[in-house]
Amino acid sequence: MEHLTPDAVRTHAPAGLAALLVDAVDGGASVGFLAPLDPAEAAAWWSRVAEEAAQGVRDVWAAQGPDGRLTGVVTLVRTGTANGRHRGEIARLLVHRSARGRGLGRSLLATAEAHAAATGLRLLVLDTQTDSPAERLYRGAGWTVAGTIPDFAADPAGTLRATTLYYKRLG
Numbered sequence: 001m002e003h004l005t006p007d008a009v010r011t012h013a014p015a016g017l018a019a020l021l022v023d024a025v026d027g028g029a030s031v032g033f034l035a036p037l038d039p040a041e042a043a044a045w046w047s048r049v050a051e052e053a054a055q056g057v058r059d060v061w062a063a064q065g066p067d068g069r070l071t072g073v074v075t076l077v078r079t080g081t082a083n084g085r086h087r088g089e090i091a092r093l094l095v096h097r098s099a100r101g102r103g104l105g106r107s108l109l110a111t112a113e114a115h116a117a118a119t120g121l122r123l124l125v126l127d128t129q130t131d132s133p134a135e136r137l138y139r140g141a142g143w144t145v146a147g148t149i150p151d152f153a154a155d156p157a158g159t160l161r162a163t164t165l166y167y168k169r170l171g
Contacts, residue, residue: 022037086121105134
């Protein structure tokens with residue numbers, strides 16, 4: 001697992017990171033984009049993430065396969081409000097479809113959680129599409145369901161789906 005610097009995010013944005021995001025959307029993951037996702041749009045999103053990383057708002061970790069290709073990524077977003085500096089959000093946990101089922105998602109999540117705890121965060125939140133495979137990962141990693149919101153976000157096909165909110169106390 002590699003903690004990516006803002007420059008590394010910029011370097012990986014046009015190819016590796018964009019490919020992970022396109023793969024996730026093509027695979028039906030509800031991660032904020034509709035299908036088909038243009039690789040240039042995905043790369044532009046990651047370029048904005050690099051700027052957030054440079055500002056200290058977002059941390060990014062990536063995993064590579066034996067061939068050097070990025071196989072997974074997770075980001076941790078820090079809350080900017082004065083009364084919320086104790087919490088962060090796990091955002092965009094993506095594992096390439098070819099690398100799933102080997103514990104990479106759990107490893108990426110654990111890396112972000114450990115960093116969050118080590119840097120003083122005491123509470124993490126995330127959301128995911130209700131009844132998605134990701135729910136099994138989060139529940140298995142000790143996350144608690146806070147609630148479900150119907151019709152919260154459109155899936156990549158444009159169909160409105162429920163979203164489940166999760167939280168995890170650290171330390």
